[in-house]
Structures are given as C-alpha cells and as structure tokens.
Amino acid sequence: MSPAAAAVSIKGVSKTFPGGTTALQGIDLEIGPGEFVSLIGPSGCGKSTLLRVIGDLIAPSAGETLVNGKPAQQARREREYGIVFQDAVLFDWRTVAKNIALPLELAGWSRQKRHERVARMLKLVELKGFEDHHPWQLSGGMQQRVSIARALAFDPTLLLMDEPFGALDEMTRERLNMELLRIWEASGSTIVFVTHSISEAVFLSTRVVVMSPRPGRVADVVTVDLGQPRSAETREEPRFFELVTQVRDALHAGHGAKEPA
C-alpha cells in the first residue's frame, strides 16, 4: 500500500510527556481507507495518546503521522476527521440540532445547507424528533449518538473514537455497536476506535491493534476475518471466540514487555 493511499500512516512515532513519562515508543501503523481498526490495551498503554497524535491534538516527540497522505496538522486544518470522546461533550447551551451543526457552522456552511445536513444526520443516528431538545434531556446513549452525528456531519473520511461507549451500560453499548457498524457501512469512512473491551474490539473491527504499556508500543496486530456484515449471531461464532482468545493472549503477553510481533 502506498503512503498516499493509506488513511492513516504512522512511522516511528514516540511521545514523551514533560516530566519524563514515555507514553508511546516507536509506533509504526498503516491503516487503509475503509478499515475499522481498534486500539486496545490496558490503561497507560498510550492508546488515547496515539489517537490524539493522529488527530494532531498532541504533537509527537518523534516520528511522522500522515492522514490521507497529508501531515496530521494539515489534515486537521483541512478538517479531514471527526472525533468522538468517551463522554458526548455536547454543548449544554445548544440544542441537539445546533450541536450537530457546530462543525458545519465553523466550516462556514449556509443555514440552508446546515439544516438539510442536520436533518440527514438525525435520521442516520435515529434521533428524528429530538432536534430541539437540549443535551441534558437525553439519555447517555442518545447523547453519544448526537456526538457521533456531529463527528460525521461534515463527511470526514476518518472517524476517531476514544472509548465512545465506555460510559454506557452493556445493553446500550451492544445496540450502539450495531448502529456504528451500520453507519460505518453507509458512510464508507475509516474508523480508529480506542477501547478496553476485547469483545467489542473483535466484534467491530477489521483489525485489532494490541498495545502494551510503559512504554506504550504495538504488541500485536490481530486481523479479524469474521464475515461482513456483522450481526448478533457473529458474537456466537466459534471464530469470534478464537479471535477474542487470541487478542486476550496478546494482551497478557504484552504485559510481559514482549517485543512487537
């Protein structure tokens, strides 16, 4: 795969925070367009830091990050990606519709175009009828759907997600997993997904990047060869359990400061 074709290309990225903590060391990772890649690892393995390096929210101490073939900073300035955090991070003072319209507003879209797009996004995340609600009137799962709609509103080719369903209950989480897969298929975007749930990572991803802590590095990359589209039955396939076991083993091996595979 040529670098220009990769959605994300990370070469030799390290990050040492002031104070001496090495969050990332020598990370190499290529993510192709349309892939769904999960970053998994114990806390302190630098998975969230890596996500922020891709989004140019943190500058790496060394190495190079390309997004759609452009340096990460240029990609951010050209609004190449949307981001979703563990909490929805919605603006209390804006309605659901205006929260989703925020990136469009900053990009200078006309009122008419914003209105049309917001209506489409509300349909995508199944929140029609809630446009005039304020965030605090919604449940946690609904808030997170608004946040996903906001991230996708301007058609970014890349979606960065930092434990987006970590704060939700298991039921809501599984439902939103299905919804996310549907959205991923419909939008054709690339997703980089940080999680600490092994089954979630395997269920959603085309590849799972297993990271090990102190210093954060890539311990293993597991290719998930489950069929598409995934469904509730996918979770019951023998191959699903094999892959879960494989990721779990890689996580435990990573704890012993194994060299990258």
Place this chain on the structure above:
Amino acid sequence: MAAIAIEQPRRSRSLSRRAALYLLVPVLFVVGYSTYRWLGIHFHWTRPFVVDDITMPSLWSIVSALFEPSRVNGPLLISVLLQAAAFTAKEAVIGFALGATIGFVLGAVLFQSRLLQRGFMPYIVASQTVPILAVAPMVVVWMKSGWQSVAVIAAYLTFFPVTINTLRGLQSADPRAVELMRSYAASQWTVLWKLRVPAALPFLFAAFKISATACVVGAIIGELPSSIQDGLGGAILNFAQYYSIEPANLWATNIIAALLGISFFLVVVVVERLVVRRAPEHVA
C-alpha cells in the same frame, strides 16, 4: 425515550415554593420587628438600646410616612423617594454597564496569560481593599461633581466580581470540548465566543448578581461626596440629619433603597433565565 426528563413541572413547582419563601421572609421580619418593639417598650428594655418611637418607629408610622408630605406643602414622601430612586437607578445602571464591561474585558485579557494574571491580580484585589469612601472624593475631583462621576464610582464596585468570575468561567470549559474545537481547526477567537464565553455564562451571572446590588450601594455612596441632592444618597443624608424629629422618613428611605437593590437583582435573575441554557445542575 423514557429517559427524557420532564423539566417544566419541576421548574414551576420550585417557582411557587420560592414565591412562598419570598413572602415568608418579610412576614417573619414584620412579626419579629413588631414583637421586639412591643416587648422593648412594654418591659422598658435598655439593652442593647432603649426601645422607643425614635429608635424603632412603628411599621405603621414608616408606611404612613411614605404617604405624607415630606415637608410643609411639599409633595408626598413616596413621590420624592421614587424620583430619587429613579435618579440613583440611572447612575447605578450606567455604573453597572460600565463596570460589567470593564470587568469582562479585564477578565478575558487576564485569561490569555498566566503572566498577566500573576502581575495584575494583586493590584485588582488591592483596588477593592481601598475603601470606596476614600476613592469617591477623588473621582469627584477628577470628573467634576455630577451623575457621571457617581456612575464611575458604582462601576468601581461592579467590575471586581465580574473580572474574577469571567476568569474562572472562561477556564471552566471542558478540556475535551477545547480539543473538539481544535479538531475543527477553530481559531482562538471562535473558541472564545462559541465555547468559553457560553461556558462562562453561569459564572458571569453569579457575578452580575453580586454586582447588581453592589452598583446600587456604589451609586448611593457615590452621591455623598458629590453632594448630589437628587438621588437616594442625598435623601439618606438629609433624613439622617432630621432623624430625631422624623425617624420614619429615614426608615422609609432605606426600604426604598432596599427595593431598588432587589429589583436590580431580580432583573439579573430574569435575564439569566432567558439567556442561560444549561443543565439544571450547572445553573447557579
């Protein structure tokens, strides 16, 4: 869908409860004052002070004083006081607007740099430890006696809480929301107006509530060294001189001054309700 909180009934119920509380306090005050006065006169209390018609005029005499001429053949006291209150209100409103603007801009400038904060904050605090009574005469000397100088004195008492809370409020924005804005390549200016200022609004209104009453006090005090006769400050000074003859007049003036302060406060509360759209737990 069941998770949607129904806000309206809760809000109106708490409103009616609050209205009852508003009534309760004056009722308690009236009952307490009258009881103390009756006991004091009946049992000839001398501590902490002798209770009589001069030290504690009856509430009836205070209310009826409002509807008597303040001097022979003059207008009713209440119309004199309402005119004075309107005059003071003008000074206070302009003082509030001036002070709130200066306070906000100062807070926003300090927010930009820790160095500025460290350098300027001690002097901003010091400005408030200098008694207003010491500052007021200088303002009058510089600006000539007039309602403008009184507005400046009112602004002097107004800006401080606004500066402190602007600074704190601008810092209160969720760091991930700042990251989100960064991911949209938003400029500093956009982050300020779309994120930090809206996030600061509950803090700003907390400051405005303090300032709303402080600017009335500032206007009343500011009238004294300016020897302005048309406002409540002038009225207070005047009736204080005749306290031993007509004590009810001063009490009545104080009640009008208090009402002016309360109405300023209520205006801020109403504007806050209209402007601030935050989760109920975030509204001060």
